[in-house]
Amino acid sequence: xxxxxxxxxxxxxxxxxxxxxxxxxxxxxxxxxxxxxxxxxxxxxxxxxxxxxxxxxxxxxxxxxxxxxxxxxxxxxxxxxxxxxxxxxxxxxxxxxxxxxxxxxxxxxxxxxxxxxxxxxxxxxxxxxxxxxxxxxxxxxxxxxxxxxxxxxxxxxxxxxxxxxxxxxxxxxxxxxxxxxxxxxxxxxxxxxxxxxxxxxxxxxxxxxxxxxxxxxxxxxxxxxxxxxxxxxxxxxxxxxxxxxxxxxxxxxxxxxxxxxxxxxxxxxxxxxxxxxxxxxxxxxxxxxxxxxxxxxxxxxxxxxxxxxxxxxxxxxxxxxxxxxxxxxxxxxxxxxxxxxxxxxxxxxxxxxxxxxxxxxxxxxxxxxxxxxxxxxxxxxxxxxxxxxxxxxxxxxxxxxxxxxxxxxxxxx
Numbered sequence: 161x162x163x164x165x166x167x168x169x170x171x172x173x174x175x176x177x178x179x180x181x182x183x184x185x186x187x188x189x190x191x192x193x194x195x196x197x198x199x200x201x202x203x204x205x206x207x208x209x210x211x212x213x214x215x216x217x218x219x220x221x222x223x224x225x226x227x228x229x230x231x232x233x234x235x236x237x238x239x240x241x242x243x244x245x246x247x248x249x250x251x252x253x254x255x256x257x258x259x260x261x262x263x264x265x266x267x268x269x270x271x272x273x274x275x276x277x278x279x280x281x282x283x284x285x286x287x288x289x290x291x292x293x294x295x296x297x298x299x300x301x302x303x304x305x306x307x308x309x310x311x312x313x314x315x316x317x318x319x320x321x322x323x324x325x326x327x328x329x330x331x332x333x334x335x336x337x338x339x340x341x342x343x344x345x346x347x348x349x350x351x352x353x354x355x356x357x358x359x360x361x362x363x364x365x366x367x368x369x370x371x372x373x374x375x376x377x378x379x380x381x382x383x384x385x386x387x388x389x390x391x392x393x394x395x396x397x398x399x400x401x402x403x404x405x406x407x408x409x410x411x412x413x414x415x416x417x418x419x420x421x422x423x424x425x426x427x428x429x430x431x432x433x434x435x436x437x438x439x440x441x442x443x444x445x446x447x448x449x450x451x452x453x454x455x456x457x458x459x460x461x462x463x464x465x466x467x468x469x470x471x472x473x474x475x476x477x478x479x480x481x482x483x484x485x486x487x488x489x490x491x492x493x494x495x496x497x498x499x500x501x502x503x504x505x506x507x508x509x510x511x512x513x514x515x516x517x518x519x520x521x522x523x524x525x526x527x528x529x530x531x532x533x534x535x536x537x538x539x540x541x542x543x544x545x546x547x548x549x550x551x552x553x554x555x556x557x558x559x560x561x562x563x564x565x566x567x568x569x570x571x572x573x
Contacts, residue, residue, distance in 0.1 A: 162208045167194045170244060174232035174558040178205075188294055189226050189235060191216055204295075216240045221270065221306040221556075228302055229294040231556040242267060242552070245560045249550045252528035256536040260545050265560075268552040272407045273308045274339040280323040280351075281332040289320040289335075299332065307555045311339045318369050319346065325362045326376060328352025336401055340387035343372035347401040351376060375400035392441035394471070396464035399456035403434050410553030414563050415441045417549055418498050418522040421565045422446065425496025425520055431481055431509060432501045436461035438524075443471040446496065453480040481509050488515035498522040505530025507537070514541025523564040531562055543568045 167176035167190045176190030187198045187205045195212035198205035207226070210217070220226075220234035233241055246265040253260065279299045280289045290302040305313050315337070323335060329352035336347040346366075354362070354376065363382040366374045373383040378400045386397040389404060392415070398404070405411035418438055422428055425446050430439040433450035435457045442448050443465065452458040458476050465474035479486075481501070485508045491497065497518045499506055503526055513521060514537050521543065525531035539545060543566040551561040 162197045162199045164195065164197055164211070165205070167192055167196065167214075172248065172558060174236075175204075188232065191236060222304060224290075224300060224302050224304070227293060228291045228300045229296070230291045230305070231307065232294075232558055233556045236556075238267075241556075245552055245558075246550045248558070248560050249528045249531075249548060249562050252532040253535065253548065255529075256532040258532060258535055258539065258545065260548060263547060263549040266410070266413050266549065266551040268407060268410065268555040270306045270555060271309060272409055273305075273312075273555070274408060275404055275406060276305070276308050276312055276337055278319065278335045278337060279332055280320075280327070280335055282324070282327050282330065287320055287324040287327065289316065289323055297332065309339050311344065312337055315344060315369075322346065322362065322365060322369075322371075322374070323348075323351075325358065325365055326351050326354060326374075328354055328358065338387065338398075338402075338404065340372055340389055340398070341395070342385040342388050343370055345373045345387035345398070345400070346371055346375070347378070348374070348376045349401075354381075373400070389435070391435070391437050391464070392444065394436070394440040394443075394464050394468040396435050396440065396460050398435050398460055402457055402460065405437060406553040410551050410561065411437055413551055414438075414524055414561070417563045417565070418442070418524065419445075421522050421546075422496035422498065422520050425494070427494050428496040428498065429486065429491060429494040429518075431486065431497065431499035432506070433458070433461060433476075434500070436464055438498050438500065439474060440464055440468065440471070442496075442498070443474045445472065447473045449475045449477065449494070451477045451479050451481060451486065453478065453482075481506065485509035485512050488512045488517075491516035491518055494518050496520045498524065500524035501530075503527040503530065505534050507534060510534040510537040511541075514538050514543065517568065517570070519568055519570060521566040521568070523566065524561070525564075526559060526561050528560060528562060531564065535564055535566075538566055541568075 165178035171177045175186040175188045178185045191214040193214045197208040216237040225234045242265045288299045290300045333351040334349045338345040372385045372387045374381045388395050427447045430450045433452040439448045439450040546565045548564045
């Protein structure tokens with residue numbers, strides 16, 4: 161049964177929040193000031209109708225919006241959406257007692273996402289390919305996606321056909337599709353064990369369609385061309401399922417901010433280095449020691465540095481920084497440092513950085529909450545926060561990236 165609700169504010173995940181006698185009620189796809197009808201289930205509700213619309217409501221860019229769970233905020237006017245996303249960083253830092261000047265949000269343009277993860281499942285009526293419905297395992301078939309690069313969208317039919325060829329399960333499975341300089345890199349997960357005939361047919365299809373690579377559960381099935389991504393002027397052949405920043409423009413913006421802060425450093429540590437998006441750019445001017453726990457990513461970084469020209473010395477170290485962070489004594493050998501951990505942040509590593517004497521530190525994060533926690537550790541260790549720049553590379557989602565720059569005065573001896 162539906163009821164009438166007034167939306168008071170937006171929650172952290174982009175849902176509208178209505179106050180009720182039993183507590184806050186979260187209603188997706190609504191905006192502050194709106195009056196709506198919604199069907200309630202515990203602390204969530206499904207939007208039925210907007211009775212009084214906010215002046216900030218706009219027509220969504222995609223026909224699948226509200227069904228597909230990929231976007232939460234296409235209905236939110238851009239000049240209001242951007243300050244809301246910036247405020248997520250401000251709020252997280254204030255929660256840890258950090259009050260500093262937060263830069264304006266670096267905006268994200270539509271049609272720029274270079275990597276998407278599609279869901280697929282075989283049904284009685286054929287193969288489904290798309291994204292999961294909002295808060296549901298149900299797959300919504302899609303025919304357009306205004307956040308993604310055109311190279312991905314134009315390949316939907318071919319990717320659906322490929323999903324049919326590699327499917328050896330009755331369950332849902334995933335296709336991570338990445339645009340590279342060599343073509344589409346398709347990494348499939350949990351599609352089941354392929355028979356020899358399936359492998360041969362899928363391989364022939366990949367060749368015919370001009371895809372760069374097909375891998376299944378990180379095993380390369382066929383690789384007509386090594387998928388190559390440019391990190392600055394360095395070409396890197398990335399491994400299957402490699403982590404990449406969501407958009408090339410956001411990656412470059414972050415690299416420019418980090419590079420500007422560390423420009424005077426002669427020896428830099430890049431922690432959680434991945435395939436080298438920071439390290440290989442920084443190596444144009446500085447010696448870099450890249451530390452990464454994933455062997456395949458570190459190997460790709462190493463190969464990229466070896467075949468590049470004009471770089472300073474680049475060394476690599478495979479190390480699980482969650483289990484064994486670099487100690488403050490090890491870090492004291494560097495005069496610049498950048499760290500870009502997963503969403504969980506880098507609490508233990510931050511404790512070691514806080515004790516170190518590295519004069520210039522750049523912290524990159526996709527989670528404002530764990531960033532705030534880690535920054536608090538660094539500030540308590542004597543660092544000064546110089547700037548924080550929010551970066552949007554997950555358009556129309558509640559996720560926001562941020563780059564924080566810190567300095568520590570040299571201790572007098």
